[in-house]
Amino acid sequence: MSRDETRLPVAVVAGLHADARRAAVEEILRTVPGSVALHHDLSAATDGTVHRTVRDAGGPLGGGDAPLVNDCACCALREDLIPELERLAGGGSPRLAVVELWDSVEPEAMAAVIDAAGAPLELTGVATAVDPALLVPYLSNGDDLAEAGLAAAPADQRTVADTFARQLEYPAVIAVAEDGSAGEPADDGDRALLAQLTPGARVVPVGGDGLAAALLAGFDVAAAAARRHPASALLPQECDEHGVSTLVWRRDRPFHPERLYAALEDLACAAARSRGRFWLADRPDTLLAWDAAGGALSVEPAGPWLAALPDAAWDLVPAERRVAASLDWHPAHGDRCQHLTFTSPGLDRDGLLDVLDSCLLTDAEYAAGRDGWARLPHAFDHLLAPVT
Structure with missing residues (x-):
């Protein structure tokens, strides 16, 4: 039949x-x-x-x-x-x-x-x-x-x-x-x-x-x-057409948790829709999901970064996740990255870039490495599980 x-x-x-x-x-x-x-x-x-x-x-x-x-x-x-x-x-x-x-x-x-x-x-x-x-x-x-x-x-x-x-x-x-x-x-x-x-x-x-x-x-x-899924999401591409823009913001350096937290309200209201994945310096092994619409922002853990997993666990990860990780792979950080997209009519691209970039670690903070990052203020503890 x-x-x-x-x-x-x-x-x-x-x-x-x-x-x-x-x-x-x-x-x-x-x-x-x-x-x-x-x-x-x-x-x-x-x-x-x-x-x-x-x-x-x-x-x-x-x-x-x-x-x-x-x-x-x-x-x-x-x-x-x-x-x-x-x-x-x-x-x-x-x-x-x-x-x-x-x-x-x-x-x-x-x-x-x-x-x-x-x-x-x-x-x-x-x-x-x-x-x-x-x-x-x-x-x-x-x-x-x-x-x-x-x-x-x-x-x-x-x-x-x-x-x-x-x-x-x-x-x-x-x-x-x-x-x-x-x-x-x-x-x-x-x-x-x-x-x-x-x-x-x-x-x-x-x-x-x-x-x-x-x-x-x-x-x-x-x-x-x-x-x-935040780790492999098919996100919007860079575009500017008929007064509607999508800004794709990708960086390797981690966020300073306190500066990012202070900017959350402005970033949540910056676009009609924003989403993606990001990492915080004080939580280097946790992939965090960014999801904002209507002026409200959700920040949630979405599991470990692939680079934080033992090699033996990679075969258990969906193929789409491995492909996405390979596109973002960094020699020092692996797939840890900032990959956020903002889509909206009348998007203030320059202002948004300034705010996002200002939330990254400075050269001196970045040079302190993981030991120094662990001592940064854990500003997201009340949104996420406390850092242990």
């Missing part, structure tokens, strides 16, 4: 831009005869209800409610999603099942759940649907999801901006729906911002036949995770 006869292709469509997401799903249902869409509505999750609907191009086919699991709507979605997809696979074998995620649900977690389920399901594509005119408003929105009525659980502490950024950066397909619902149409600057934030993604307009084909092309969950 062919693959289509033995497995149900499953595509995921995510996005905080609900109108764009719905338009993308409707296009898929229209262009792939026999396809169905599965959607879990989490808007009433705070009242204990997660409502599931299944529909095709002609309208609703069925529905039901899923109970909350551990007071978590996303947990309920995970528990209900796979059995429902398996039921669809065994009851008529639609040509494609489209999982339309609710507004603030991020595609990475759901893609991993579907991929791990295995046969009879086959994850063939992941897309985030966007209206380019809404990029700047959403990336600058530092409100908690709860304030916007978009929290997926009572304890959900994510913000609109950081959730939207992760939705953009994970999938291999960006479905662009310019329907004018934003009030003002998208301009060249909006499209330049989208292009710079999504390197490597295939941008497909909603309104043609290309979206369905892109979502049936196949999806590699491990490669997608590597594109997001």
Whole structure:
């Protein structure tokens, strides 16, 4: 039997831009005869209800409610999603099942759940649907999801901006729906911002036949995770177009922890989106992840630098990580590096460079070596585990 006869292709469509997401799903249902869409509505999750609907191009086919699991709507979605997809696979074998995620649900977690389920399901594509005119408003929105009525659980502490950024950066397909619902149409600057934030993604307009084909092309969950992991992330490239700039800042020398800490607020607000990896002089073996959107910055440890691992451990590291390390390799520091990217309309590149460079160790501080670096103020102890 062919693959289509033995497995149900499953595509995921995510996005905080609900109108764009719905338009993308409707296009898929229209262009792939026999396809169905599965959607879990989490808007009433705070009242204990997660409502599931299944529909095709002609309208609703069925529905039901899923109970909350551990007071978590996303947990309920995970528990209900796979059995429902398996039921669809065994009851008529639609040509494609489209999982339309609710507004603030991020595609990475759901893609991993579907991929791990295995046969009879086959994850063939992941897309985030966007209206380019809404990029700047959403990336600058530092409100908690709860304030916007978009929290997926009572304890959900994510913000609109950081959730939207992760939705953009994970999938291999960006479905662009310019329907004018934003009030003002998208301009060249909006499209330049989208292009710079999504390197490597295939941008497909909603309104043609290309979206369905892109979502049936196949999806590699491990490669997608590597594109997001700080050690091997596919970061934006240097660019300046239509008033939107991306600054790629790469240096070998470590940060002075106290000077960097003092500059965090300015750096977090310097761009609509910034991300990357960096190292502090007092924590030379820890790879640190930089993730900022909406004026809020997250700094988290992301494991050891490859150069800090014993040689025997290298074979256990994903190939993407080893390739990324080889591109940054320094004769003295190995893969330890500063690799940060800042993308924004109206970016103050010169001012940003001055601030970043001023946070590095001076020549005298650098010459003190690791013993001297260990005596520097541990300014990040309350954000990270204390240096031992």
